[in-house]
Amino acid sequence: MVEEVKLFRTWSSPYALRIVWALKLKGIEYETIFEDISNKSPLLLRYNPVHKKVPVLLHRGKSISESLVILEYIEDTWKQAPLLPESPYEIARAHFWAKFSDSKLMPAIWHVFLTQGKQQEEAIPPAIEILKIIEEELKGKKYFGGQTIGLADIAFGWMANLLYVLEEITGLKLMNTQNFPSLSAWINNFSDVPAIKENWPPHEKLVTKFQAIREKYLAAGATK
């Protein structure tokens, strides 16, 4: 029973989805425990006392938190369907882009999504600049990792889905196939991978949820 794998997540968390994809790509059996963020279970608080967040992976009686840390743990533990390349330099590049997704792209996109009026207008050009950087990186490649899906693709995976949801909610179009051909192609390639395709949360449910998040932020007058 020590090989049991459990994943604490919510149906919509993009961070938790990364772990679902990694486990599915490697063909690892696991049990899902769905959390209600407004009413966190005692188990979640026990297994992630520092951040109290999903996702949390439970394996061999030990808990691992933080999605990128969990992805590395999965890669270190299960050697099939590798998510990282062989050479240290290519590994460093994969890490670099995975980090870029969280440290640069996500904040820029949220900033557009959680604002309105002049603030939103001003948030758009920096977000597009960042998308251009990603477009440049993807030129001539099927995935961030080259020919096969890897860690950086999984880190950016939220973009392949949430970007459209956020565009629908705000009525804004941040990217299109004309100006971002490589990025558009990557979104299609990534979304077509069976492990990914079979695990998208339902679109309408995402629209409803993120619409509510946006309204809550705007009402609170949050500037982030």
Next chain:
Amino acid sequence: MAGASSDLKLLGAGPSPYVNRVQIALNLKAVNYEFLEEKFGSKSELLLKSNPVHKKIPVLIHGDKPICESLIIVQYIDEVWASGPSILPSDPYDRALHRFWAAYIDDKFFTNVKELSTADGEEAKDAAVERIAEGMTLLEDALGKCGKGKPFFGGDNIGYLDIAFGSFLGWLRATEKLAGVTLFNEGKTPGLVAWADAFSSHEAVKDVIPEIDRLVELAKMFKARAQSQSAN
């Protein structure tokens, strides 16, 4: 196999804890390299060319390949010079612990330290010290879990998390001096107090982290500069 000095270049600046991380890792592996000092307030052509995305130090240039982001560079060094002492542990769970706490230090802990150095007034300062103290308690606990009774997070020798956290020791001590507070409390976090001494005096570290008084002077200079800029 240590490369020739010209094969390995580190773009950086002495006072940067992120640059110090790379220097410590290279020292641990006894690797020769050329240190190219970036001048404060300007970015060299080489830096802009090697790190066009972030335009930040440190950048390690190995042959013609640039590697960016301090902890990514540390792991790269660990993997390339695999015959030297290991920086990351081999057990997957131990590796996860090192990575988790390194992320905590970069995302949360050092933000709290910066807040202390910019805190205005006693109340803000006390709140910042409180947050840092909570972090120190967590890290004391992590030292026990990772080090398992040994002096370092890496056990008998310096590892990834020691480097991630220890690189900030100079600035932590400077902040203590500037703010007039004690962050390393013998009574509350004895393990970390002993660890800080052991780390700072380690062969691979002692010539890397700048003197505290120099960092205090630099901090005062940054603050004065920031204040005069906002006054304009």
